[in-house]
Amino acid sequence: MATEAHGAEEGSSLVFHPMDQFIVKPLFGGTEVHWYTITNVTLWMALTIVAVLALMVLGTSGKKQVPSRGQSMAEMAYGFVYKMVEDVSGKDGLRYFPYIFTLFMFIVFANVLGLLPMSFTTTSHFAVTVVLALAVFLGVTILGFVLHGTHFLGLFWVSSAPGPLRPVLAVIEIISYFVRPVSHSIRLAGNVMAGHAVIKVFAGFAAIAAVSPVSILAIVGMYGLEVLVAFIQAYVFTILTCVYLKDALHPAH
Amino acid sequence: MATETHDAVEGAAHAAESAGMPQLDFSTWGNQIFWLIVTLVVIYLILSKIALPRVGAVLADRAGTIANNIAAADELKQKAKDAEAAYDKALADARAEASSIVEATRAENAEKLKAATAEADAKIAAKTAEGEAAIAEIRAGAAVAAETVAREAAAEIVSAMGFKASDEEIAAGVSSRLKG
Numbered sequence A: 001m002a003t004e005a006h007g008a009e010e011g012s013s014l015v016f017h018p019m020d021q022f023i024v025k026p027l028f029g030g031t032e033v034h035w036y037t038i039t040n041v042t043l044w045m046a047l048t049i050v051a052v053l054a055l056m057v058l059g060t061s062g063k064k065q066v067p068s069r070g071q072s073m074a075e076m077a078y079g080f081v082y083k084m085v086e087d088v089s090g091k092d093g094l095r096y097f098p099y100i101f102t103l104f105m106f107i108v109f110a111n112v113l114g115l116l117p118m119s120f121t122t123t124s125h126f127a128v129t130v131v132l133a134l135a136v137f138l139g140v141t142i143l144g145f146v147l148h149g150t151h152f153l154g155l156f157w158v159s160s161a162p163g164p165l166r167p168v169l170a171v172i173e174i175i176s177y178f179v180r181p182v183s184h185s186i187r188l189a190g191n192v193m194a195g196h197a198v199i200k201v202f203a204g205f206a207a208i209a210a211v212s213p214v215s216i217l218a219i220v221g222m223y224g225l226e227v228l229v230a231f232i233q234a235y236v237f238t239i240l241t242c243v244y245l246k247d248a249l250h251p252a253h
Numbered sequence B: 001m002a003t004e005t006h007d008a009v010e011g012a013a014h015a016a017e018s019a020g021m022p023q024l025d026f027s028t029w030g031n032q033i034f035w036l037i038v039t040l041v042v043i044y045l046i047l048s049k050i051a052l053p054r055v056g057a058v059l060a061d062r063a064g065t066i067a068n069n070i071a072a073a074d075e076l077k078q079k080a081k082d083a084e085a086a087y088d089k090a091l092a093d094a095r096a097e098a099s100s101i102v103e104a105t106r107a108e109n110a111e112k113l114k115a116a117t118a119e120a121d122a123k124i125a126a127k128t129a130e131g132e133a134a135i136a137e138i139r140a141g142a143a144v145a146a147e148t149v150a151r152e153a154a155a156e157i158v159s160a161m162g163f164k165a166s167d168e169e170i171a172a173g174v175s176s177r178l179k180g
Helices: A002-009 A040-058 A069-089 A091-113 A126-156 A165-205 A212-249 B004-009 B014-019 B026-160 B167-179
Strands: none
Touching: A040 A069, A040 A091, A040 B026, A069 A091, A069 A212, A069 B026, A091 A126, A091 A212, A091 B026, A126 A165, A126 A212, A126 B026, A165 A212, B026 B167
16 A cells, blocks of 8 residues: 555556545535535435435336336336245235335445446445344344244254254354344445446556556446446345345244 | 655545545444435335335236236127127028028929919810810811712712602712711
8 A cells, every 4th residue: 555655656657546436525525524424425325315216206106007118117126126025035024025125226226326437336335234234134133033032043943953963053053143244234335345446446557558448348347247236236135135034034944 | 654644645545545445434434324324214215105105006006907908808708709609590590591491482383383284284185175176076067068068969960860869869878878
């Protein structure tokens, strides 16, 4: 890092600041970031709300029997998540469909908006994904205990395994259960952050005339991949939420 | 770090230099978490109050319409089948009626023909009898006339030859000759 800074100082064209795009800064001057400060996070989360509003409310305002393009996309998103919840969590999981759909819409729009040049990607921050994952983890765990009481602990007791193995498996199950929110959150932020940083690194190489064509091609390729990742990570986060919800609804092995 | 001085100059590099990853700069977490919760609540309210009931209603409505249309189509199909059966039945009935009419007409005509033939036969027989009678009469008439002529001629011849003969003798002679 020190060498990079020195390189910049010496006027070299190779300046890498791949992580600068993730800096949280106040929108209206100042350097202090309080909890209430309006920052670029606020802006891009507000745009996420606008996008959800545009698709799910304005897009469906016609309520047509034969849908318009916007309504058809809204219905597709609805049907996609609805079927996912139904297939993975079961019929009784559909009660929690609005929460899961909220998660999906937020993540998918935050990811896609983050792909706009010069934008800020809210889902690239662990602060965001950890809160999302913890909300799922705590919600599902509390729901499990509320619905099944201590029977929920049966989730950790593999009754189909041979007797002596069960305590060992229980330890493993408990560890894996508590690792869930960690992997759940790091998977999303890590994927989004890594892709954006790699694009930025390629962009830094574009300053050298000799490699700039290669670098631009690489950016195009990475961008395509990132579009895919934006959707896949939203899908993965949502389907894992459904799986965890299924465990809470039907804890028996 | 040796870069403390550069930070003052290069403001942009500040966060990258000081924290490495802005994601691990915990001073911004409160801000992000606060705005995230606001955002999630707003999106949840928008979706659960407006969007999801609306889309759900549209989808249910559409499923209902499709089911109704399929039922209506099935009904129409059944109706078409019934109509076809009725048509086929009417056609068969008409064919049967036509053939029975043809049969009846043919029998009637044969009857009429027979009657007409019999009548004609009778007429022909009558005419024939009439003709035969006329011929017989003519033939009889001719025989009488021939005898008269022969008698007169015989009487003339007898008188011309200077003989005398009674009418009875001449008549007897003529008739015996005519018979011979």
